[in-house]
Amino acid sequence: METQKKKILILTADAGFGHRSASLAIQSAIEELFPARYQISLVNPLDNKKAPFFIKESQSEYDKWVRDVPELYKFGYDLSDSPIPVTILETILVVSLFEVINDVIEEHEPDIIINTYPLYQAPFVAVRSLHRLNIPMVTIVTDLATVHQIWFNDKVDWLVVPTEIVRNEAIEAGVKPANICVIGIPVNPRIFQLTESKQELRKSLGWNSDLTTILAVGSKRVEHFKVNLDILNHSGFPFQLTVVTGKDQRLYNELKEVDWHHETHLYEFVDQMPEFMHASDLLITKAGGLIVTEALASGLPMILIDVIPGQESGNAKFVKDGNAGFWTKNPNEFIQVLGHLFFNEKECLRQTTENAKNIGKPSSALKIAELIIHQLETSEFIFSPKVDFIHMIEDILVKNQIQWKKKT
Structure with missing residues (x-):
């Protein structure tokens, strides 16, 4: 009897070209190093019909904002790039994308999630906490030096960064050094x-x-x-x-x-x-x-x-x-x-x-693929969220009338 393949879910977005290109590079690298061994799905959660219009449209509006009003874009970027605004933003993302991320996980039932877009981290952590899911997430940062703090979620399991500069920024934002890997941005193998x-x-x-x-x-x-x-x-x-x-x-x-x-x-x-x-x-x-x-x-x-x-x-x-x-x-x-x-x-x-x-780091995608498979095959992942964190997520969802149910 053929052994069931483990499932790898790659989350991407279409705000610019970088997130999807990085996702495709990782997929290609895994398929090249481990041909036909894993079931890989590449998904943009914002294609889900439940995705709020203002977040879904932010992908296409990204071009317009950065081209037509760059200084206003920079003002918003700088204003949100600090701990208190990031906390507020993460709360908004949990409310807005909880059902979307929950649907994606239920549909694909992944053994591990690879994430190339920072807005998915907070809602994923919320879904995983409430449903007690033992699914690890590896987040891949796709900028070389100046990185928005929304990338640095301390409850994500591994953070892959391109440079020591970004590693230091992540540590300063509260990510544990042991959870950070300096490899590079994945490029086509x-x-x-x-x-x-x-x-x-x-x-x-x-x-x-x-x-x-x-x-x-x-x-x-x-x-x-x-x-x-x-x-x-x-x-x-x-x-x-x-x-x-x-x-x-x-x-x-x-x-x-x-x-x-x-x-x-x-x-x-x-x-x-x-x-x-x-x-x-x-x-x-x-x-x-x-x-x-x-x-x-x-x-x-x-x-x-x-x-x-x-x-x-x-x-x-x-x-x-x-x-x-x-x-x-x-x-x-x-x-x-x-x-x-x-x-x-x-x-x-x-x-x-x-x-x-x-x-340059030409082999970055291959090294990231090796990291992902190593963690998938050798790490026994058990997620144990704190009770007060679970209660906080429950309170946010109830107050905003977001439907969720615990898995039994």
């Missing part, structure tokens, strides 16, 4: 596995194999993207340009009408980003945690042209402090940095590339 040279990859992609290659990745979220592409187009430096517009069809169509003065390759969307990064010499993009991590894992230096106030500021600072790239705030700074990179036979570009390789 193909980044680690590619062995072809840049020239071989460029040839396979239909690019010029000998030209210095600039990869520009942007969409409606990236400020100054078109302006900086125009600067590249008229710069006169010797390179070919590859542009990916991140499913932004309008931008893609506009760029197809441009009279390009360099050899240029346009893509609306690609599923070969590891190959694109390894084939390139320089990345131009925004300071999202996932794309920055992928670039560093690929040894690809970058010019960051758009930084969301709050969490992305830390990503940009991490890259800058590691001398693995540049943060330009306007087109004048962009053209100056470009000149430095191509000056003196591109010596600055070569050194920045070496620095990116030194701080």
Whole structure:
């Protein structure tokens, strides 16, 4: 009789691209290291019909807020990034998402939960406490340096962080050091596995194999993207340009009408980003945690042209402090940095590339997968919540008329 496979549930969200990309990277790594041994489900709980409209829509509205009113977004981010506001926010999340998370757990019956979105932690802890569920949760932080305190729930079992900077922030917020693992942000395992040279990859992609290659990745979220592409187009430096517009069809169509003065390759969307990064010499993009991590894992230096106030500021600072790239705030700074990179036979570009390789973590997803399976197979997990905590959760739910029932 075939042994029933243990179940791994990965929770994600679609606020930006980073959470889902990190989730897919973990899923791919587990499937590669342990083929067909586990039943893996990747779920966005906010797709549940019970998810409140204001939280569900926050995924799509995220783009609008950070693009149209960045300073207001930063104000809200900073205001909520302290213990008392976080406690209030967690209470709101318990009330809003208790039934959603409960439904997801009942449907999938996981043996372990991997979480890449911070808003799920408090409601999960509430569900687990009330129903006495012995299900561990591993949370994966998806920003490199400046991390909102909502990520640091001290009742989650393991917290995977990308850097010592974030580890120290977590400890300061009350997470036990023994529950923190410094590994990295999970990136597509193909980044680690590619062995072809840049020239071989460029040839396979239909690019010029000998030209210095600039990869520009942007969409409606990236400020100054078109302006900086125009600067590249008229710069006169010797390179070919590859542009990916991140499913932004309008931008893609506009760029197809441009009279390009360099050899240029346009893509609306690609599923070969590891190959694109390894084939390139320089990345131009925004300071999202996932794309920055992928670039560093690929040894690809970058010019960051758009930084969301709050969490992305830390990503940009991490890259800058590691001398693995540049943060330009306007087109004048962009053209100056470009000149430095191509000056003196591109010596600055070569050194920045070496620095990116030194701080990149290409095998992070595989190491996270190994951690998850080790805990799943070797740890005897018994959750024993304190009685006063259970009473507090019960009181919150009753006062807000949230239906729940204890499992027998």
